[in-house]
Amino acid sequence: MDFTEDPATGEFREEVRRVLAEHLTAELREHVGRTGTNHDWGLHRAVAERGWLAGALPVPLGGTGRSPEQLAALFRELELASAPYDGISNAMLVSYILGHTGTATQKETVMADLLTGRAIACLGYSEPGSGSDVAAAATRAIRATDGDGWVVNGQKMFTSLAEEARWALLLARTDTEAAKHRGLTFFLVDMTSPGVEVQELRTLSGKRTNITYYDDVRVPDAYRVGEVNGGWDVMLVALSFERGVAGGISDIAALHDLAVAKARTVRSISGEYLIDRPEVRERLARVAVDMEVAELLGARVAWAAGTDRLPAQEGAECKLFATEAYGRAADAIVDAFGSEGLRHDREIEHAYRVAPIFTTAGGTSEVLRNLIAERGLKLPRAR
Structure with a gap:
């Protein structure tokens, strides 16, 4: 694969920068x-009007x-600009899922609204007590006795953008007797439905997320x-896009660029600029190497997704490396800057x-390493 940027991509990048500016x-x-809401309707609709949301999907999937x-x-440009793009990535993610697994009706209604910027979606995966083990979901969906629909009862945690979203992609348990991975089903829940409640929750970063409650919420079949009971197959589609394609x-790179700029202007106690200290340059160089590797892995995931296949392993590898590299970068930069850096800019501390x-x-x-080991390296299950 040749990742040298072609002229058309360079022109597109400049257009994105103009819109962001x-x-x-x-x-x-x-x-x-x-x-704390990482979404802006003006930016979101500007992206949709230019066809960039629909562009995330291959033509066979409806994009x-x-x-x-x-x-x-x-x-990359959204992240470098620290743009509020959660609504953008969620719209692309849920549309990608519906392109692979949705019905014609879902594509003509929900997916169309998402790709044209008329609505956004939130993700109802995590629950109290289960954390990242989404297969342990206890939210129940049972068949309605007076029609062909379902009745949903339960609670979800960390439902970011629920306060703005029209739809929730909700994972619910539909069979309590089956193995936990095999008793789950996904639903599109209209967030304006009776019985839906949204409660604000702030995270350590200051970002708003939500607790969402579902009390006898009716969902048509x-x-x-x-x-x-095929929810886990849908989840694999979701994670293939989320890990590496939809940002992150x-x-x-944004942290590295910020640190380099600050190192050129902040002086140490002895009076020299931080960038002139060899140990600072060494740490920034290591961050730069990780930055290049993360972006190459991200380009590989985007390439795989663009070929209309599910990049499950590539996405897991990319997400694992990129997020752990970000942690290493934050550690290295705080260590290199010390009190001088923290006194001059709260973004490094953040x-x-x-x-x-x-x-x-x-x-x-841990989950990603298991997935890579089992699916990529064909090792036996760890548990």
């Missing part, structure tokens, strides 16, 4: 910081098939995604504080 105002950044290089470039790769979160969202490092 127009929308990422000081007022917008203040609003995102104050509310317009923008090149994987351009998809990777879009997320037409909004069941995939087969009954260039965070380390990166150090939130880095552990990155290694848990979307699957813990």
Whole structure:
């Protein structure tokens, strides 16, 4: 694979930068910081109007098939600009899932609304007490006795953007007798339905997420995604896109660029600029190496997704390396800058504080290592 950027991708990258420069105002950044909601409808609709959401899906899945290089470039620019793009990535993710497993009706209604920017989605995976073990979901969906629909009862944790989303992609248990991975089913839940409650929850990073409650929520069978008890197969599609395609790769690049800029302006106690200290340059160089590797792995995942196959192993490898590299980078930069860096810019301290979160969202490092070992290296199951 040749990852040299072609002229068309370079032109697209410049267009993305122009859109971001127009929308990422000081007022917008203040609003995102104050509310903790990593989404802006103005930016979201600007991206949708240009066809960039639909471009994330290959033509056979109902999209317009923008090149994987351009998809990777879009997320890199969003991350480097610290843009509030969670709604963008969620819209692409759920559309990708529906493109693979959704019905014609779901594609014509929900997916169409997502790709045109009329609505966004949130993800209802995690629950209290189960953490990253999403297969332990206890939220129940049972057949309604007065129709062909379902009745959902339960609670989900860390449902980011539930306060803005029209739809929740909800994982529920539909068979209590089957093995825990085989008794699950996905549903598209209308967040305006009676019985849905959203409760704000702030994380260590200051970002808003939510606890969501479902009390006898009615869901028509037409909004069941995939087969009954086939939720784990749908989950594999979701994780293939989420790990490496839908952002999260260039965070380390943004941190590296910030650290280099600060090192050129911040002086140590002895009066020299931090960038002139060999130990600081060495740490920044190691971060730069990890940054390049993470971006190459991300490009490989985007390439695989663009070929209309599920990059499960590539996505796991990419997510594992990128998030752990971000943690190493935050450690190295805080260590290199010491009190001088922390006194001059809270973004470095913020990166150090939130880095552990990155290694848990979307699957813990332990889960990813097991997946790589079992699926990629064909080793026996660890448990």
